[in-house]
Amino acid sequence: MKKMKKVLCMLLAAVITVSMGLAVGGQEAQAADKLKAPKAMRCGIGQRNWNYVKLPIASKTDVIKDIKVYKGKAKTKNVVIKKTYKSFDETNPYERYSVYAKKAGKYTVKYNVYNGKKKGKTQKFTVHAKGYGDAISTVTINKKNVTKFNANYYPSSSYYTSKSKIKIKFKAAAGCKIKKITMSYYDKDGKRVTKNIKNGKTVKLGTYAEGYSSDYSWSREAYARTTFTVYYVDRYSQYQYEDGEMDSDTYYVYKKATKWYKPSYED
Numbered sequence: 001m002k003k004m005k006k007v008l009c010m011l012l013a014a015v016i017t018v019s020m021g022l023a024v025g026g027q028e029a030q031a032a033d034k035l036k037a038p039k040a041m042r043c044g045i046g047q048r049n050w051n052y053v054k055l056p057i058a059s060k061t062d063v064i065k066d067i068k069v070y071k072g073k074a075k076t077k078n079v080v081i082k083k084t085y086k087s088f089d090e091t092n093p094y095e096r097y098s099v100y101a102k103k104a105g106k107y108t109v110k111y112n113v114y115n116g117k118k119k120g121k122t123q124k125f126t127v128h129a130k131g132y133g134d135a136i137s138t139v140t141i142n143k144k145n146v147t148k149f150n151a152n153y154y155p156s157s158s159y160y161t162s163k164s165k166i167k168i169k170f171k172a173a174a175g176c177k178i179k180k181i182t183m184s185y186y187d188k189d190g191k192r193v194t195k196n197i198k199n200g201k202t203v204k205l206g207t208y209a210e211g212y213s214s215d216y217s218w219s220r221e222a223y224a225r226t227t228f229t230v231y232y233v234d235r236y237s238q239y240q241y242e243d244g245e246m247d248s249d250t251y252y253v254y255k256k257a258t259k260w261y262k263p264s265y266e267d
Helices: 002-034
Strands: 040-043 051-056 063-071 079-087 094-101 105-115 118-129 136-141 158-161 165-172 176-186 192-197 202-204 208-213 218-220 223-234 247-256 259-261
Touching: 040 051, 040 094, 063 079, 079 105, 094 118, 136 247, 165 176, 165 223, 176 208, 208 223
Parallel strands: 040 118, 158 247, 208 259
Antiparallel strands: 051 094, 063 105, 079 094, 105 118, 136 165, 165 202, 176 192, 176 223, 208 218, 223 247
């Protein structure tokens, strides 16, 4: 009789353990279903212009499978998605993927999160593929697009001109909104002057470059630099903005110097 009771107790314990495992698995599958992929992201054309996306999972044992890409309703191989990292963070686990496109366009990516053999609901997000995949898609100086897409190289953020004034305009990509633009340069005393400017307006560039002097020599910068900083909010960014927080990109315009200031450390 004692052996029978012991066997029954062991069977009951096994049933409870399996039931708890199924319950936990079911809870994790339900948790995965509640997770949402980012609504959209942007990437560039060609492998060198990839961007990344973080896809949330409910637990570190979950796995993302069945990744498919669509152009409209048709499947396509024009977007390449590769897993590059898996976070095992207890609070916010995720898998990170690099994404780039072979052709420009708007695509839909669908996938499923698996907990063991349990398949979660299909998740999806939109990929906007164009040019270099930057939030600031175009920079125009004196009506010339200086960021025109070329698959063989990435554009520089530095530009040279012989003009004392330029008309500069920044165009934001879809999902991005420009909040403000500043320009800065050095005055004759070597102090940085910063001012807000309107997008697409003509501005006067800085004229002073840095000069170096000592008891033995004198040298000076060849070009005066004016710095333009574009502040924006990007709805497609993986970063979670705090109130009032913004991203920024910086561009430099150089003009041959004719005047020089003395560095402050030599004052």
